[in-house]
Amino acid sequence: MARHPYRLEPRGKKGILWIRFTAPNGREVFRSSGTVDRELATEWASKIHTEQYRVARLGEKPRRLWTEAVVAWFEDHKGKRSIKKDQHNLKWLSPYLGHLHLDEINSDVLAMVSSQRKAEPKNKRRKKDGSTFTDEPTSQATVDRMMALIRSILKDAQRRGWTDSSPSIQIKEADGGDDYRWLTQNEAVRLHDELAPHLRPPFLFALATGWREQNVLRLMWDQVDLDRRVAWIKGRQAKAKKAIGAPLNRNAMDILLEQRAKRVAGNPWVFPSGSEKDSQPYVRASNTGWYAAQRRARVEPLAWHDLRHTWASWHVMAGTSLRSLMELGGWRSYQSVLRYAHLSPEHLAADAGRIETLAEPLRSRSK
Template sequence: MATIKERTAKDGTPRYTAEVRLKGYPAQTATFKHKTKAKKWIQDTESAIREGRHFKTTEAKKHTLADLADRYIKDVLPKKPKQAVRQKQQMEWWKEQIGVYLLSDVTPALIGQCRDELAAGTTCRGTQRSPATVVRYMAALSSAFTEAVKEWGWLEDSPMRKVTKPTESDGRVRCLDDDERARLLAACQASSNKQLYLCVILALSTGMRQAELMGLKWPDVNLKDGFLILHKTKNGTRRRVPLAGHGLELLREYGKVRRLDTSLLFPSNIDPLKPLDLRTPWETALRRAEIEDFKWHDLRHCTASYLAMNGASLAEIAEVLGHKTLAMVKRYAHLSDGHVSNVVASMNAKIFGGV
């Protein structure tokens, strides 16, 4: 036997509480914003109970999703320092949306509804999220459920296994053509901020992320041999970055006069222990150069694209940019098609000669 009871929530929207009662099994309940979701849950739950697939442990009825989020933030995130800030914010979002639900009532349908609302921007915070961002939110919740299943014994299985993730795009690739690059560099040279031009040159010539560049310290820079060491990168690995050409020359000149109150290459004028904020001069330079739809991170795409067009392999591009796998650099593969063709032609010429 199954019933659906309707009530009005504090915000004035309807809520539908579905209850399933089958002889020999404890009653199961779940609450939904849409009646169709409640009916679907009833059908799925009844089928699962009859087929022996419905596992609702006692622990799952003792703990809410808010309990799950709080324990994950307290016990697990300290072990993930590079993800802690972002995942805490994501878990707080899930807690805000469905924190009141018992874990036994957190169904794939409920999570899917939150996923859709997050993407559409129809939640209380009202900000539309990209598919990639939605995937990150779902990954945080999935990680928490995994802990609850494997380590805490709160659940028999994770409901995330039955929730479909949005399809992510191949990734944005916006590069400067020769004319745009010349205009941008001219605008940076003319900027009232004396560090802007050097920072843009270094970003273009090395592919460093903005945070990596702004976090550079003099002890990690070898101007004689032309390289620097990044101790803290996004993927958590230590990376050696080669310096050459115009960027190295500019940095050597810049290094002749250093501030004694900080070890940062580019310290803030207000607080020497904090990095320089280039947001305003950067945006001004873009405007003066009449360049649209271009972000600082796109300088990194420029580096990869220039490397590909000059014959670098995907493995070499990945090494320069600091990617652990080739997946992130496959977007530049088409730019090196000519180089690949030459390699294949050369191989065939050596094997088969003029035949």
């Protein structure tokens, strides 16, 4: 019986079979087959070995792997602000694309990847008995960000000449409409009453300022000036990497004064996790207790970030201009706040009335 020029080695907890052999140019090849089926892995290994021979001996153009394209793309984008999110997506994609060549990634493969991600729960949380549960599906926006990342990597590989073409990936752009969740006043009251006592102050502060979860939880007293009634987010903590100063309204001031009264000398955190001097802030506010409270308050599903949407919606309905809202919320573009414009059409009343006199002859004829 002829001996294969390669070896198949199971690796990892799942026993995925990896191929190992020495290519004709002397380079060792070690790749995952993506399967535990030895027959399929053997067929794939034979194909890879043949391709390596044809490239080395016949001068054919080498076929590039998805993993090679990822490495090349990452090298050029490692300074990207959202690179950690990209790394998370790439780790999730590895079992599906990691063993494929670029020319094997077609529309059918991408449709499968998209549907798999959409069907996967967004967040798995752990119960006291050790089991996990979730009641929130992965959002379409999360799937779209992952597909945009795939498109970027495939386009980059095409520019490098590693593939002749890349499959079309159509992603619906956000239309800025009322596609977000916000709380009514009654819903906010119900949720507040169901929250654990330690979650109520950061909850109220988020509604008073519109700050994001980590900006609230990691607020330090050296970022607060109660005399001037202002607080600020440091540049390294802001999403836009630019410091944000925020005037404090009465609601925010009341919360800070209550927290100062409870403060333990020497503790720098506004919302510490305990009453000791070395108590650290909570890692997350959107924990098991948060989701349980919103179920009891009948306001689910609700993400902590929806408190920012609530703050912005309440502002617009109270008459705050979109330009002022943009500055208060630290948004970099006017486009970001247009999604809230429909909540207060009153600011267009004067413009709507400009043609009243022009249409007056028509109005008199209709009588």
